[in-house]
Amino acid sequence: MKKEVDExxxxxxxxxxxxxxxxxxxxxxxxxxxxxxESRARVQELETQLNALLKRQGKLNNEVKDIKKLKKRLMDEIVSSMGEEEQNDDGENGQKAEQNKRLVEECNEKLENCQDELLDLPREIERSNFQLMLATMDCCYGIMAENEDAIQEMAQWVAEVRVELKKKLVRKQEMERHNHAIYSYMHDVFGAEVVDIFDMHHNLEQE
Structure with a gap:
C-alpha cells in the first residue's frame, strides 16, 4: 500500500x-x-473520463467535417437546380430543391450544436487532465517514498555485507598464508613425496 499524501x-x-x-x-x-x-488502478477512473472526452472531441470534429461536406454538396445541388428550373418548369426539381434547403437547415443546426459542444470540451478536457495530473502526483509521491524506504534498507544491507565481506577476505588471506607456511615447512623437512600425501600442493603452488 502506497503512502498517502497529506492535505x-x-x-x-x-x-x-x-x-x-x-x-x-x-x-x-x-x-x-x-x-x-497499483497506481494505474487508482487513477483508472480519471483516465477513463479523460479518454472519453478526447474520444468525444475527435468524434465531433469528424462530424463537423462530414456535415460541412454534406452541406456543400447540398448547396451545389441547390444552385444547379435553380438553373434547371429556369429552363424546365418541373415540379420534381422544385421539390428536390426544397428538400435540399431543409437538409441544409438541419446541417446548420447540427453544426451549431457540434461547435457549441466543441467550445466547451477543451475546458472539460483541461479540468479532467488536471485532476489526473494531481492523482498522478499523489501516486508518484507514494512510489518515491516507498522506494526511498527500500533504498535506505538496501544501503544498510550493502554496508553490513561490505563489512562482513572485508572480514571474510581478511580471514581467507590469513588461512591461505597459514596453509602456505605449513606446506613450505613440511616440504622443506620431509620432501615432496611426503607432502603429496596431503594432496594440497598443487593449489598452494599456484597461489
Missing part, C-alpha cells in the same frame, strides 16, 4: 501546477511508464 502536500501540488501547460497525460507514452499496476 498540505496536496495543496503544494495544486499550487505547483497552477498556470502550467500540462500535456494530455493519456496521449503521452512517458506517463504510462511512471505508474505501477
Amino acid at each position: 498540505s502536500k496536496r495543496e503544494s501540488f495544486v499550487r505547483a501546477l497552477e498556470g502550467k501547460k500540462i500535456p494530455i497525460l493519456t496521449l503521452d507514452n512517458k506517463w504510462y511508464q511512471l505508474l505501477d499496476s
